Amino acid sequence: GEEIGWKDVHRGLAGNVDGPYTWWSQRGQAFDNDTGWRIDYHMATPALAAAAVSAVVDRAASWDTRFSDHAPLVVDYRL
Structure with missing residues (x-):
């Protein structure tokens, strides 16, 4: 990643915060407590990363309306 010049688009937009997570364990109340892992990344060149306007998981x-233990990361760009 970043050591070769790529940028973490989602982190750049979200800032230095926990998450936003894209995967939650089926155990306990991980989803309800938003205790997950950040397993999806969108890496881009610096120029493309600068064009990112939003990133949303x-x-x-709610737990009972989800269809998976995973949620997709969607990034929008202005080009």
């Missing part, structure tokens, strides 16, 4: 509203 398409997370279900």
